[in-house]
Amino acid sequence: MAEKVVIIGSGPAGWASAIYTSRAALEPLVFEGAQTEENRLQGTLPLGQLALTTEVENYPGFPAGDLSTYLTSSLPADKSYLADMHKKEGVSGPELMELMRKQALNFGTRVETDDIVDVDFDARPFKLTSLAGKEVEAHTIIIATGARANYLGLESESRFKNQGVSACAVCDGALPRFRNKPLIVVGGGDSAVEEADYLAKFASTVYLIHRRDELRASKIMAQRAIEHPKIEIVWNSVVDEVLGTDADGVTGARIKSTVDESTRELDASGFFVAIGHTPNTAFLKGKLEMNDKGYIRWTTAQRTYTSVEGVFAAGDVADDYYRQAITAAGTGCMAALDAERYLAAKGI
Numbered sequence: 001m002a003e004k005v006v007i008i009g010s011g012p013a014g015w016a017s018a019i020y021t022s023r024a025a026l027e028p029l030v031f032e033g034a035q036t037e038e039n040r041l042q043g044t045l046p047l048g049q050l051a052l053t054t055e056v057e058n059y060p061g062f063p064a065g066d067l068s069t070y071l072t073s074s075l076p077a078d079k080s081y082l083a084d085m086h087k088k089e090g091v092s093g094p095e096l097m098e099l100m101r102k103q104a105l106n107f108g109t110r111v112e113t114d115d116i117v118d119v120d121f122d123a124r125p126f127k128l129t130s131l132a133g134k135e136v137e138a139h140t141i142i143i144a145t146g147a148r149a150n151y152l153g154l155e156s157e158s159r160f161k162n163q164g165v166s167a168c169a170v171c172d173g174a175l176p177r178f179r180n181k182p183l184i185v186v187g188g189g190d191s192a193v194e195e196a197d198y199l200a201k202f203a204s205t206v207y208l209i210h211r212r213d214e215l216r217a218s219k220i221m222a223q224r225a226i227e228h229p230k231i232e233i234v235w236n237s238v239v240d241e242v243l244g245t246d247a248d249g250v251t252g253a254r255i256k257s258t259v260d261e262s263t264r265e266l267d268a269s270g271f272f273v274a275i276g277h278t279p280n281t282a283f284l285k286g287k288l289e290m291n292d293k294g295y296i297r298w299t300t301a302q303r304t305y306t307s308v309e310g311v312f313a314a315g316d317v318a319d320d321y322y323r324q325a326i327t328a329a330g331t332g333c334m335a336a337l338d339a340e341r342y343l344a345a346k347g348i
C-alpha cells in the first residue's frame, strides 16, 4: 500500500515535517540517509549538517548559562514550571538532531537508514527507489535532503582527502595528526570562522586563507577570529596547491596572492575547506524545477510547493539564502501542513 507521506532527509527540516505529519496521524516514513563511506566523505550522513557542528547558540529554546541565577532574577515570581528544566548549557548540533529524531519517533514516525536514489514523479502514487533496492510508493513526498560542503576542486585536494584534507573540522579536527600543529582553513564566511575557532583548540596556529580583504562572516564571528591569538588571517590569497606526501599526507599549501602574482608556502598538517555548499538534489535532476545552483524552486510564495503537485521541499535544499536550522525546521513544518492539506483535498 502506498505511503501517505515519505520524507527524504533527516536534518531539522526532515524531523520537523516528521513531527508534524506523525502528530497528524499520517504515519510518515523517513529515509534518513545511508551510512556509507561516500556519504561520510561528502558530508551527507544521517542527521545532516548540524550533526557535524558543535554548540548551537542560536536555535531558540536552548539558552546557555546557569539557569539557577535566572530563576531568581526575572519574570513572574512563581517559576516552578522551570524547576525541572533539563537544559542549562545550551545544546550541541548532534544532540539537537537526536532530540528532534526522538521527538518524531515518539509520535510513530518510521525510519529507514537508507538513501533514495531514484524517483518517478510521473507515476501516481509516486515511486521511489532506495540505495538498498527498496521500492516505495507515496502519495506525497517532502524533500529535505539539505546541502553539503563544497571543495576547491584541486587534484592535490582530492589526493589528500582523509590524509589531512577535510570539510569538517568538528568531525576530524580532534585527530592526533592535527594536535599542536599549524592548520589551514580556507574561506571567509561563518563556517570558515567557526571551523578556525574550533581548530584553534587543538592547533598551534590556524591560518585562515581568504580571497578578499574582508570576511563575509557575521560581525561578531569575524571579530572573534580577528582577535583570536591563535588565528592568523591570510588576506587576499587563494590556494594554488595542497602540499603533501603519501607517507605524511598534508604537509602544507602553496598559496597565491590575489593582488599580485606572488606565491608562498605555509606548513600545515591539516587543510580544512569551508567555502559554501551544494544542495543534495542530484537524484532529482530533470524531475523538478531548480535554480541555476541546483536548489529546488518553490513555485508559490509562502508555500513549500514544487513544480510537481504533491511534492514539497523544505530546508536548505530549497533555500540558498537563509540556511539556518530554525528556518529549515520552520519550512519543514510548512511542508508537513502543505502535505496534510493536499492529502485532505484529494481525500487520501
Ligand code: NAP
Binding pocket: 058, 152, 186, 187, 188, 189, 190, 191, 192, 194, 211, 212, 215, 216, 217, 218, 238, 274, 275, 276, 277, 321, 322, 323
Ligand atoms: P558562505 O557564507 O557562502 O561563505 C563562503 C566563503 O567561501 C566566502 O567567504 C567565499 O568568499 C569563500 N569561497 C567560496 N568559493 C571559494 C573558492 N572557490 N575559493 C576560495 N574561497 C571561496 O558559506 P558558509 O560560511 O558555509 O555559510 C553559509 C550560511 O550558513 C551563511 O548564511 C552563514 O551565515 C550560515 N552559518 C552560520 C553559522 C552560525 O551562525 N554559527 C555557522 C556557519 C554557517 P567570498 O566572501 O569572497 O565570496
